[in-house]
Amino acid sequence: MVDVQALVERVGPTLLRPVTSPQVRCDVADVVIAEPDDPRGVATGDVVLGVGITTERQAVELTEACGGHGAAAVLIKPPLCTADAVCRAAEHHGVGLVEVRGGTAWAQLVWLLRAALAGNEVPDSASEPPRLGSSGAGDLFRLADAVAEMVDAPVTIEDAHSRVLAYSARQDLADPARISTIMGRGQPEDVLAKFRARGTFRQLTKGGSAIYVPEQPDGTLPRLVVPIRMGGELLGSMWAVVTGEVSEQRASAFADTAALVALQLLRHRMLTDSERRRSARLVRLLLDGAEGWRSAANELGVRAEPHRVVAIDVRAGDGMDEGHRLAVWEWITRGVGHRPLVAESGGVLYAVVPDRTGPGGWPALREALLAHIHELVPESSRPLVAAGTAVAVAELPTSRGGADEVLGLLRAGLVDREVAVYEDLWHPLVLTRMAGASADAGIGELGPLGVLREHDRNHGTEYLNTLYSWLRRPGDPRTASRELRVHPNTFRYRMKRLNELVEVDLDDPEVRAALLVQLLSELWNPHGRS
Structure with missing residues (x-):
């Protein structure tokens, strides 16, 4: 059984948004549709759909009645769901209030809610969506076969990022673009560029009917x-390879299947998100060394061999959004040979990778990251990748700490590498640890730095x-000036x-060392210079 919050999370923010939470946590019993003036069928724990609600008064009365019958939550479409009177009624009667995104079909929502309540299993025939021809719609591949049969053309179903x-199954019309799309599990960049040039994707974002290319x-x-x-969000697209212009009836039939495919895409997202959350929860136990990490390692199938924790900061640069972060996550999860174990924390992705050669190992992942990670994010973004040292499974928190420390070097600009590895960076780690330990001792107030700081x-x-820059590149003003981007x-x-401005003997190696430690301390001191 699940409560209202878990149910909303399973269906996802595309369709549902919590407005108020129920005062008492309870498991959801069923999904029911209540008439605005007759909620007698509502029982304790029910999630009630306000299908016929058209006025604020009806919304208030339904909310009050559902609270009186012990319902878990009321689902209402905007703008009524956020009206002050409705929110007050929900809070007063202790019933949850959930917003159903505008444009969402109630019949589709009922099916998705019941699927989520059933533990993501296929609902029974009473609530199952209609089928296309004789093919079942239980998964996306069978659905693609069914759509292909209806429109008499090979079909691919893709997400919003053009990943297949x-x-x-039918391949009677297959050109190189379709073959490379299927083999690469996504449309190649040159193929995407051709469709972008024709304005195909621009039409997809605006229209709802079939587009002929x-x-x-x-x-x-x-x-x-x-x-x-679904609910105003573009979930993806369907592509059918045809021989030429198609009839209006055939194009309409193809477009009509989009509603059913949308249901399956949301269902696919529910299943994927549920598995990702479960896996991420177990991975976090390993990363934190928390109680139950041994059981988590067994459930995840982590073998007793050295592993590394790899941290990928996907917040770096401009233009990074949740879609790009998800693209990086899915790419890592798909992995190189065997799937790495991934969890997210504070915008950073952490992958647990075995430290061995061959498919799925750290060398293969490192090579793939160097070759392809920039393809997954905007050109203006620069993902930062830091790998901790190889350790036994029980010591993964130590590897994570090392990855975080190296990530700090990358963020501060103290090292400039595509993929930074802990054991390769011992010398900047020595300096920054020493500088960090010295920061609390007030060493920045000694010597000439105070004068320079005040002048700046x-x-x-x-x-x-x-x-x-001079201290890092002594005797090499050209390289030092390039770092500062000046002549x-x-x-x-x-x-x-x-x-x-200051009297300082830069020929003295001890003076240079002291200044370097002071400057590094300023770089790492959050209260120091910006």
């Missing part, structure tokens, strides 16, 4: 494309950054002015 979720000059066969939507603050100069003459002038 399912395809029909003529044959391409390179021999790519014509396509019939239909968007798949009052005059907008960059003497601290200039000195730091070498500008860099030399800054160093000349710096020596006029």
